[in-house]
Amino acid sequence: MLTNQIGYYSIILGLIFSVLIFITSLKDLKNIKILNKKIFFLSFFQFFFVLLSFIALIFLFISSDFGNEIVFSNSHSTKPIFYKIAGAWGNHEGSLLLWLLVLTLFIFLFLLNSKNQPIKYRILTLVYQQIIIIGFFLFILLTSSPFNYLYPIPTEGLGLNPILQDPALAIHPPILYLGYVGSSIVFSASLAATTQNYISKAWAKNIKIWILISWIFLTIGILVGSIWAYYELGWGGFWFWDPVENVSLMPWLCLTALLHCVLVLEKKSLLSSWIIILSISTFILSVSGTFLVRSGVLNSVHTFANDPSRGIFILVFLFILILFSLIIFFFFKKENKDEKIKIFWLSKDTFILINNWFMMYFLSVVLIGTIYPIFLEVLSNDKISIGPPFYHKLIIPVLIPFLILMSFSQSLSWFKSKIDKINVKLILVFIISIILSFSIAKIAGSKNLYNSILVSASLYLFLVSIKDFFNRYKSYAQSISHFGFSLLILSILLNGILSTEVTANLKVGEKFIYKEGSIEFSSIKSYQKNNFKSIVGLFKIEDKKKNYVELEPELRIYNQPITITSEADIKTTIYSDKFLVMNKVKGDDYFNVRYQVKPFMIWIWISTFLLAFGGSLSLFRRINEK
Amino acid sequence: MKFLKFLIILVFIFNTAYSNENRSELINKISKNIRCLICQGQSVYDSNSDFALSVKLVIGKKIDQGDSEKEIYEFLEKKYGEWITYDPAFNKKTFILWTLPILLFLIGGAIIFRKVNVQK
The missing domain is CATH 1.10.8.640 (Cytochrome C biogenesis protein)
Known part of the structure; x- marks a missing residue:
C-alpha cells in the first residue's frame, strides 16, 4: 500500500519537475551567458523520481503485492523471482514507465555530455525533450497508471503469459526501448539545431554519438527478440514479417540511413534537410510503433493490450509531434548554399545516397505492408492479410542490385575516385563468387537460377568485405559492421535455401524412416516443476551418413494461467542447427513431431552481433575523441 | 544498367518456372x-x-x-x-499496395540522379 503511494506520487513529482524544467529553460533562453546550474539539478531530480517510482513498481512485483492492479493481472506468487522483476515491464503500464525512465535518463546524460556545444542549442533540446516527456507523464497518469490498487486485496495473481517467461524476452523490451528512446534525443536535438540554424559539421559530430547509441540498442533489441521467437514460438523461423516485428524494423531502417547520411554532413556539410527529415521520421516511427503495438490495432501474436482510449491519446500525441516538427522544419530551416553543389558520381557521397535510397525503399515496403490492411479495412471494410510472400516479392529482387552496389562502394574515397581504381581484382572476386554460388547450388541440388544469382551477389559482398579488412587499417568499426551485414545476408539466404524439414505423427517406441534418415521416439518422462508440469520426450535421430543425435523437446503445462507451451530442443553447431519440436495430438497417444535441419543458423546471430559490435567500436572511438 | 535490367528479367522468368517438389x-x-x-x-x-x-x-x-x-x-x-x-492478389483493392513502393523507388532514383553530377 505504502509502496504504491510512493510510486504514484513520485510520478506526479516527476511531472512537476518537468514543468519546472520547461519554464526555467524558456526563461533562461532569453538571456544566457552560462548554463544555469539549476537545470542540471532539476533534470537530475526528474530522473530520480521516475527511477524511484520504477523501483517501487519492481518492489511491488517482487513482494507479490496483489493489491496493485497490474501485479494482480501479470504476476503470481509461484513465479521465479527473475520473472517477477521482468514482469514489471512485461505489461503495458510498466513498459511505459520504463520508456519514461529512459527518456529522463537520456536527456540528463545529454546535458552532461554536450558541454562543448552551444548553450542555446542544449537548452532548446531540453525544452523539446520535455514536450515528449510531459506527453508520456500525462499518458501514464491519465490512461495507464501502474499504481491503481484493488480492494479487497486478492490472495493470488493471474500470472504472466508463459511464453513471455523467458530470459531473452525479459531483456528484449528494455534494450529495444533504449533504442527507441535514443532516437528521441536525435529528434529533439535536430529540431533544436534547426531552430538555432546549427546543422553543421560540429553538430553532426555530437549527434552521431546518439544515433549510434540508438542504433546499437535497436540492433541488439531486434536480435534478442528474433532469437526468442526462434526457440520459444517453436516454429523454427526467426523472422515472420509480423506487424510487431515490422514496427521495430522500420525505425532501424530509418536510423541506418541516418547513420550513413550524417557522415556526409560531418565531412562536407551536405544533405542537412534530409538529415532533419530522417531524424524526425525515426522518432515518429518509434512512437507509432508503441501506438500500433499497444492500441491493439494490429492483429498479431504480440498484442497484449486492448484499450481504445490509449490509442486515441497516442494518436493525438503523434499528431501534435508531427505538426510541431513540420512547423519548425518549414519556418526555421535556412537554405544552405553548399546544398546546391552537385555531387561527383563516383564518390562515397553518391553511394551513401544510394544506400539511403534502398533503405527508404525497404522502409516503404515494410511501412505500406504493415499499415495498408488497416486503411483498407477502415475505408472499404475489406480484410486482407499481408505476409511473407508480399515482402519477399518486393524486397528480395531489389537485394541483388543493392548488394552489388554496396560491394562497389567499399573501395571509394570521399572525393573523386578514378574508374581504373575499381579494377581487375574486383572483377576477379566477382567471378569467384559466381563460380562458388553455382557450385553450392549444384551440391544442394537446386536448379533455381534466382537463388544462385542472389547467393552470388551476397558472396561477392562477403568477399569484398573480407578483402577490406586487409587493405585498410583505418576504420575497423566500419569494416566489422559491413562484414557483419554481408555475413548476415549470406547466412539468411543459405539458411533459407538449404533448410530441410520432416514432420510425422509418432507414438512412444515408434520409428519413422524417411529419405534422409530416421527418427525414433524412444521414451517420455514427466516432471513437476515449481509453476509448471513438464513432459520431456527423447528422440534419437540418425541421418544417411550415420550422424547420430539425441534431442529432448519439452511440453510445459503452466498452472497460472493454464497454458501449454512447447519448448523446442535445439542442437547448435557452427554448421547447422538441429531443431526438434513436438506437440500433443488431441485425444490420442500420438505426438506431432517436426524435425528441421537449419544450416548456418548461428551465423545469423553472430553476424547481427558483429553488426552491432562494429557500431559500438565506432561509438567508443567517438567518446574517447572528445 | 542494361546488365541490371537483364538480370531482373532473368530473375522473374526463373522465379516462376520451378515446380518439382514432392507432396x-x-x-x-x-x-x-x-x-x-x-x-x-x-x-x-x-x-x-x-x-x-x-x-x-x-x-x-x-x-x-x-x-x-x-x-x-x-x-x-x-x-x-x-x-x-x-x-494478396494484385487487383483493384491492392494495386496501390503493390505499386506505391515501386513508384517511390523510382522517384527516389530520379532525385539522386538529379543531385549527382555525371559529367567531368
Whole structure:
C-alpha cells in the first residue's frame, strides 16, 4: 500500500519537475551567458523520481503485492523471482514507465555530455525533450497508471503469459526501448539545431554519438527478440514479417540511413534537410510503433493490450509531434548554399545516397505492408492479410542490385575516385563468387537460377568485405559492421535455401524412416516443476551418413494461467542447427513431431552481433575523441 | 544498367518456372502462405489448432486430386475470404499496395540522379 503511494506520487513529482524544467529553460533562453546550474539539478531530480517510482513498481512485483492492479493481472506468487522483476515491464503500464525512465535518463546524460556545444542549442533540446516527456507523464497518469490498487486485496495473481517467461524476452523490451528512446534525443536535438540554424559539421559530430547509441540498442533489441521467437514460438523461423516485428524494423531502417547520411554532413556539410527529415521520421516511427503495438490495432501474436482510449491519446500525441516538427522544419530551416553543389558520381557521397535510397525503399515496403490492411479495412471494410510472400516479392529482387552496389562502394574515397581504381581484382572476386554460388547450388541440388544469382551477389559482398579488412587499417568499426551485414545476408539466404524439414505423427517406441534418415521416439518422462508440469520426450535421430543425435523437446503445462507451451530442443553447431519440436495430438497417444535441419543458423546471430559490435567500436572511438 | 535490367528479367522468368517438389513440401509451402483464422498472427503451417490441422488435410486432399497450387489458393479464398492468404492478389483493392513502393523507388532514383553530377 505504502509502496504504491510512493510510486504514484513520485510520478506526479516527476511531472512537476518537468514543468519546472520547461519554464526555467524558456526563461533562461532569453538571456544566457552560462548554463544555469539549476537545470542540471532539476533534470537530475526528474530522473530520480521516475527511477524511484520504477523501483517501487519492481518492489511491488517482487513482494507479490496483489493489491496493485497490474501485479494482480501479470504476476503470481509461484513465479521465479527473475520473472517477477521482468514482469514489471512485461505489461503495458510498466513498459511505459520504463520508456519514461529512459527518456529522463537520456536527456540528463545529454546535458552532461554536450558541454562543448552551444548553450542555446542544449537548452532548446531540453525544452523539446520535455514536450515528449510531459506527453508520456500525462499518458501514464491519465490512461495507464501502474499504481491503481484493488480492494479487497486478492490472495493470488493471474500470472504472466508463459511464453513471455523467458530470459531473452525479459531483456528484449528494455534494450529495444533504449533504442527507441535514443532516437528521441536525435529528434529533439535536430529540431533544436534547426531552430538555432546549427546543422553543421560540429553538430553532426555530437549527434552521431546518439544515433549510434540508438542504433546499437535497436540492433541488439531486434536480435534478442528474433532469437526468442526462434526457440520459444517453436516454429523454427526467426523472422515472420509480423506487424510487431515490422514496427521495430522500420525505425532501424530509418536510423541506418541516418547513420550513413550524417557522415556526409560531418565531412562536407551536405544533405542537412534530409538529415532533419530522417531524424524526425525515426522518432515518429518509434512512437507509432508503441501506438500500433499497444492500441491493439494490429492483429498479431504480440498484442497484449486492448484499450481504445490509449490509442486515441497516442494518436493525438503523434499528431501534435508531427505538426510541431513540420512547423519548425518549414519556418526555421535556412537554405544552405553548399546544398546546391552537385555531387561527383563516383564518390562515397553518391553511394551513401544510394544506400539511403534502398533503405527508404525497404522502409516503404515494410511501412505500406504493415499499415495498408488497416486503411483498407477502415475505408472499404475489406480484410486482407499481408505476409511473407508480399515482402519477399518486393524486397528480395531489389537485394541483388543493392548488394552489388554496396560491394562497389567499399573501395571509394570521399572525393573523386578514378574508374581504373575499381579494377581487375574486383572483377576477379566477382567471378569467384559466381563460380562458388553455382557450385553450392549444384551440391544442394537446386536448379533455381534466382537463388544462385542472389547467393552470388551476397558472396561477392562477403568477399569484398573480407578483402577490406586487409587493405585498410583505418576504420575497423566500419569494416566489422559491413562484414557483419554481408555475413548476415549470406547466412539468411543459405539458411533459407538449404533448410530441410520432416514432420510425422509418432507414438512412444515408434520409428519413422524417411529419405534422409530416421527418427525414433524412444521414451517420455514427466516432471513437476515449481509453476509448471513438464513432459520431456527423447528422440534419437540418425541421418544417411550415420550422424547420430539425441534431442529432448519439452511440453510445459503452466498452472497460472493454464497454458501449454512447447519448448523446442535445439542442437547448435557452427554448421547447422538441429531443431526438434513436438506437440500433443488431441485425444490420442500420438505426438506431432517436426524435425528441421537449419544450416548456418548461428551465423545469423553472430553476424547481427558483429553488426552491432562494429557500431559500438565506432561509438567508443567517438567518446574517447572528445 | 542494361546488365541490371537483364538480370531482373532473368530473375522473374526463373522465379516462376520451378515446380518439382514432392507432396509434403508442397503442403508446407502452401500452408506457410495461409493464415490460421482462429490464431493470433500464425500461419496454418505454424499452428497446431484444429482449424490449421483440417486445412492442412484439405490441402493434401486437393493436391491428390491434381489441383495446382494456384487452384488451391483460389479454393481457400473462395471458401474463407481473402483474409486467409498472406499473399494478396494484385487487383483493384491492392494495386496501390503493390505499386506505391515501386513508384517511390523510382522517384527516389530520379532525385539522386538529379543531385549527382555525371559529367567531368
